[in-house]
Amino acid sequence: MRGVATVTPNPALDLTTRLSALVPGAVNRVREAQEDPGGKGINVAGFLASQGARVPVLATGWLGEANAAAFRAFLAAGGIADRFLPVAGSTRTNVKIVEDDERVTDLNFPGFAVDAAAEDALAAAVRATAAECGWVALCGSLPRGASPGLHARLLGEARAAGAKVLLDASGPPFAAALGAGPDAIKPNGEELGELLGERVAGVADAAAAVGQVQARGVGTVIVSLGAEGAVFAEGDARVHAVGRPRALVSTVGAGDAMVAGWLMGTLRGLDLAGRARLATAFSLGALSTLGPRLPDAAEIAALAEAVEVEALPDAA
């Protein structure tokens, strides 16, 4: 059976901390802290594996060799095929500060440095990994030294190996890879707005904007909108899905969970509304944990039942 792979060029050890209120310029005492191997693709792979993907889950990208052990142990524990390539140095630590009012401050660091030879090696690894997969998710930022066109190049490699590609990135690497026509993308409203040079602030804006991206050759567009849920567009069809979390602890990993839920729905052969429901449930599940983690499959199923999915008017 064909698997699903994620690519994380710039993973991170997530140090998620909790305090009552962050006071800039003062000594802040952390009440609770948690460390998780993370980075967008690693989170997506972890979520898929932990929810019972029933197909092989593979993960590739780069890992700094100085602190690769925690990542490799996480992948092994989840039964995820580890195709990461080592590079000199350490994988970054990203700090997430969660306050009692649920505000999250992210300190995302630049990461190790890579060169052209490392890019060639990753391109080959992506092609080989994608050959075993139906879907490949290209996720997150690029480390120092990587060319802005790397996601576009990796997209081409995955597709040449016969896989479909979901892209979850931002900034110039996202814009560059869009030109290669990914099968699916998952920007948040702000990222979509930045791409189109307009404000995408809610469901109506998102539903109006998705067609512009589809016109560039993208099949499915998922726009995450925080508390307003998400808009899912495929062909002319558009649906809006929204739900309530059991508890609101932190938003860390909620976008990655949405990607994982959508891929899981795709693996299960669900229609657009079904995939929107499951993707939203995964995302809601991530909100009830401090770091990038999900509750168990029974809890996700209960959340999915309660998600409201409405069809929006088709594209004209």
Ligand SMILES: O=P(O)(O)OC[C@H]1O[C@](O)(CO)[C@@H](O)[C@@H]1O
């Ligand atoms: O690659 P980026 O855009 O810096 O994002 C990485 C961060 O995003 C997450 O995947 C989700 O917040 C974290 O695990 C990670 O620290």
